Amino acid sequence: MSAQGQEPRPRLLSELQAHAHELPPFTPQIVSWVKWSIDRLPKDNPKILTDTFYRLLFELAPNTRSMFPEDLTPQRDRLFGALIAAAKGLEQPERVEQALRRWGVTHQRTHGVTEEMYVYVGQALVRTFKELLTGTDSMVMSSWVSVYQWMAAVMIDEAQKAALVDQNPESLMGPWHEEQPVSDQQLHAEDYATVVTQLRPRRDRAEAARRRAAGG
């Protein structure tokens, strides 16, 4: 594939959020471009993936460095691995969406992620593919932008709901909390194995905090 055109830029977050409740804005063709690019990442050298992604992220947003552990080897990486795993599960977007919604809450409550940071992570992600897959077509890049914009919009949407609940615990009675989430294992057993193990204690803490806030 040959490099063409300019790198697509993320749309404004407000515009993204307006679409968070719509169907995923990507077609099977977009999903296949994204998967095509994942398949071509250097699997024999996972370190170059994480090195490139986090280098780009910390160049774009140095203030995010302290949010991550010192050791960002592939074995310890959780963010980049999750982005790739979520993209691999896109044939079942409703399952990915449920996971994204839970992560949106943990990102807001546990990691203190701001909306602006989602833009930088998206740029680091797209640039990682551009650097590692030389000659990547602009179709691949714009496919990643579509997919990432949707992921970020869903996470931000749920983070905002969590923030409202934190401010007003009585709103816990809403349908949001009655939903039965699809388990991470159902979503993508193989890719999520590590993430789930690490996520569970944090999720349990978030649940306990919610129960306390609700007086339960």
Ligand code: HEM
């Ligand atoms: C669509 C976008 C994103 C996805 C799918 C995603 C997914 C994940 C997942 C699944 C985890 C591990 C579970 C957890 O700790 O909650 C994680 C960890 C983390 N994410 Fe994200 N994330 C996204 C965006 C962001 C953004 C914008 C930031 C801000 C810099 C961020 C910062 C972090 C941090 C600091 C961790 C913990 C790292 C660690 O302790 O190893 N994430 N992410």
